[in-house]
Amino acid sequence: MTSDWAVPFAAVPRAAFLPERMWVWDIETQATELHDRRADLAAWTRAAHRDAPIVTQWDDGRHTGPAAGKLATSSASMPSVVLSMLRDLDVVDGARVLEIGTGTGWNAGLLCARLGDANVVTVEVDAQVAATARTALGRAGWRPEVICGDGAAGHRDRAPFDRVIATAGVRRVPYAWVEQTRPGGVVLAPWGTHYSNQEALVRLTVSEDGTASGPFLRAVEFMTLRGQRLDWERFSGHVPDHYESIPAVRGTDATLGELAGLAQRFACGLRMPRCAQVVNGHRVWLFDMDSTSWTLAEFPEEGAPLVRQSGSRRLWDEVLGVLDWWEREGSPEPHHFGLTVTPDGQSAWLGDAADAWTV
Structure with missing residues (x-):
């Protein structure tokens, strides 16, 4: 952990943003395990500190009962993934950040601890998730602007931003994110296609001409932005x-x-x-x-x-x-590819952005 993020991670504990009942994902068994804080505080606390993703909502909030639901629709990402994405965001003091996908609010809290409340705007599509995150943030002493709305639209009222970070996977990068980022700014998002749930983190730099382009960094897997889910x-x-x-x-x-x-x-x-x-x-x-x-x-x-x-x-x-x-082509991995976003669409490339094809 780099020194600029060590203090925020110490000041903003993940456990403070987790619900009493949560489902911890086990990568080895590919299954979730329910942990209820009221039933077993010690086990819940151990789970909260694991480097594992935690499902906090199933089926857009329609799910009830202790069993896992059909579709995980909100979560707390693995701490190692959260840290690596914040490093990739490469913020500097005073940077203005738009976060897409508030979730539990933990990531927004970390950004507030690093940049200050006034420099962080976070957007969450689910009203209940947004309200719970706002409460958790306030209880922890952080007060960013929490917007309940469609993250694909960004937040034009506070633009331009220096950085946009998405914590939900996209199949198309909304051009609003590019429009609302200053030239030289960065859009960081998990990107994939409907072919599979396999995604890669893309880091796009916005140009003066209104386009954004950059490399994929590594493979990731996130819940898809609600408006872009495949039915x-x-x-x-x-x-x-x-x-x-x-x-x-x-x-x-x-x-x-x-x-x-x-x-x-x-x-x-x-x-x-x-x-x-x-x-x-x-x-x-x-x-x-x-x-x-x-x-x-x-x-x-x-x-x-x-x-x-x-x-x-x-x-x-x-x-x-x-x-x-x-x-x-030499069996390229995701990080060998790149993506370009324009007002007219998006294109991918392998090694050279000049040789791009539409995706």
Whole structure:
């Protein structure tokens, strides 16, 4: 921990922003464990100090009961992730910061301890989450401006900002964030595609011409901005009940690991726009977002997969083409890519921003 963040982290304890009932994510088991402060204070306290993500809300607040809900919709990120993102933000004394996704309020509290209340604005879409965070911040002695609203719109009334930091994943960087950042300022956000839940942290520097561009730093995974979530029900009519009667062909010797690998999924998302992938055990599904085209690849323990395709978009052929391109390019990791955002859209690039393609 660098010295400029050591004092804020000591002054703003994470536990002060956590609810009495929370679900701690175990990366090894890929499951959540409920901790209730009223039932076991010692276990709750240990969990609060773990370097693990904690789910604080399920199903946009509709969830009740001790069991985990269907969709995690608000959380407290891993402390190591919070620290690394604040370092990447690279603030200086007096910097004005807009945070998208208040959540528990802990990240906003850390920014206040570093920069002062008057320099921090945080936006939260969920009214209950915003109110709880505002209370927790006030109880801890911090009073940034907490806005309940759509974070995609930013907060024009306090612009321009020196830094914008998003703690929710985006599939498109809202141009409002670029407009509301001064030239030379930075937008830091987890970015990914609808292809998978795999994201990478992108650090964009805003230029005088109103564009923003910069590299991906490393792989991350965040809850998606509510207005950009993928509605999986849109694919409910893609696959007919009798899909198993559709003739299957032996695919090439692509392995399940190649299709499900972190770097491969990120690259496929960049090179296969408007496509969603689902890995379900030994099966890989691909869905086109603009038609009813779909692909199912079933992987046996040995040998080539059995592939079924339907529709005009041949998604299996596309994914094999991307994997071949990825290998020819030297198997790049997410941090080898970059992103450019303009008023007209966004484009990705590998190594050189001049050779960008639309995403």
